[in-house]
Amino acid sequence: MSAPTILDVAARAGVSKSSVSRVLLDSPSVSDATRQAVHQAIADLDFRPNLAARTLVSRRSGAIGVLVTDFHNPFFQDVLDGIDEITGLGKYTPIVVSGKRMQKSEEGALHRLLELQVDGIICVTATPQQHALQAAARITPMVILTRTPELPYVDSVVNDDFYGARLVVQHLLELGHQHIAMIADDQELAGTDRIKGYQQTMKENGFEQNIQITPGGFTETGGYTGVKRLLQTNANLTAIFAANDLSALGVLNAAVELGLDVPNDLSVVGYDNIFASTLKHINLTTIDQRAKIIGETATKVLLERIENPRRAAQRIVTTPVLITRSTTRRPR
């Protein structure tokens, strides 16, 4: 009645449980005859090894844990495609748990992954406390995405936001724009790499005095109010760099209301390349962080760390790309 065990397989194949175990683990020191007999018995009995028992003694589960803040985040979804890409070839399976957007349950989820004895953790999230991460990293290899915690033996993979912003500004400058304003996060009007990239590139091209940053949040409403505020004070403005796509969509809304034609009266660029931006009647010029590549890179780094847990922490920077669509054009 209950599930067959390695002993049942051994009995049926006429060998010892040790031999069955060796076949299961692909050990080289087993004769073809036994190997075949064991495979046959496994098939006959529909045997599947008990992972709990296996994990208990071998101290590895073959699973890598992925901790995400929120399944709705498209960035995470692409990251997971990348993780799948790499793990698909090998012996590890990604299992995903959600932090439900709350720090406490995020730490609970992290705890859960440790309990499951995952062989490594990829953390696609911002909020757990530093010490919770550190405690986890002492137990299991870990790599963190989108930020660099500066913890010993913890690798990180981050997007080059500075370069991404530079791509945006360069694109607009090449089209002939000079009056380029940025809508940034409410919290951060300076200091983030995305903002630094904008400022630096403007400065290098001699438009330091045209630098103009307004808060707008990472929301549709934020972009909407942000651009209205900008246009009130600066009639020369020909291009807007919104801190993310959602905000850029708000800018597009405002433009319609104000009777401005995008891209002829106003060029708009976003950041993230979310699904809505790809729709034909939005068709937003934006930056793609290539989250899939981030996921692939993170997985590779994690697998390396599983092999060699004591090597120095790595920080890998990935390169975003500009996606030129129809919301940017040279100014009139």
Added chain:
Amino acid sequence: MSAPTILDVAARAGVSKSSVSRVLLDSPSVSDATRQAVHQAIADLDFRPNLAARTLVSRRSGAIGVLVTDFHNPFFQDVLDGIDEITGLGKYTPIVVSGKRMQKSEEGALHRLLELQVDGIICVTATPQQHALQAAARITPMVILTRTPELPYVDSVVNDDFYGARLVVQHLLELGHQHIAMIADDQELAGTDRIKGYQQTMKENGFEQNIQITPGGFTETGGYTGVKRLLQTNANLTAIFAANDLSALGVLNAAVELGLDVPNDLSVVGYDNIFASTLKHINLTTIDQRAKIIGETATKVLLERIENPRRAAQRIVTTPVLITRSTTRRPR
């Protein structure tokens, strides 16, 4: 050096391992004194029970597995919100694995969940073979979303697509539309509940001869070509019911190209209420399946089946709602 075990805790608390185990399992037959001593020792040693050992002997992991086809599907994301909502209160943790849109890896993922000894499975997916599902259901309680496999002891939760389509048609009829066409999936021009609901409601209101269904797929392009085809053959058309939001977005594109004003020249309704439909300058009238409620329901049903595995299979139908936005208006 290595992680503390129940024996270390027992030694430190001055009790037997059995008592520690009882405390861990919240057994009533343990004195307050021992309970406190054990809790203290656990805290001192930062002990966390080994799930593999626990699972091995108790045959339950405290995890419920969620199998999804694809993380990009927004329906799944809402379902997972619902699952989180219910499991958050109790002793189970959802862990998610992806089928990567391929039947073979989907069965692999299912297999993986069985290996992990999850206490139950929620299947948000369409493709695994019937026999793979059945085999899994013999081992672990299972509930299937969005379709009804008619397997013994397998519960299902499905949306009432017939009623959803009825809501759409009724809404359009109430606005005064009579010439309402539908863009359906390429594969299915009849037979699905969504189509039946459209046909039935048209018939009941005396517009049987106005029923018109065209293939268009569940894609943006499908909606685009579908509506162009419809308008060529039928100049009276005042309303389009697209089989999903993506397709409806294609309809909106085509309308712009054809110089039609939505909603004054043409009303458009979608199905699914995806994120893009909520954006201000799309603002699509659509049906919300309330996937979160589906997730909640599925979880409740699964927990009940874990309690009582032999009860008859249930089929639960959830009720969608109409979201009225600005792509529908009475015809001129």
Added chain:
DNA sequence: ATAAATTGTGGGAACGTTCCCTTAGAATAT
């Protein structure tokens, strides 16, 4: 006062694997 039930505790087996150690027999070297 004695018998019976109850309560809290400890010891040991079991769960299903992996891994180490031993050994029989074959192959190779002396």
Added chain:
DNA sequence: ATATTCTAAGGGAACGTTCCCACAATTTAT
């Protein structure tokens, strides 16, 4: 022909829990 190495295989301990059973100490019933 004998000694040595190699190969394939088996036996048993270990992993860290839970759970069953036994038992002592206490409480309750007779």
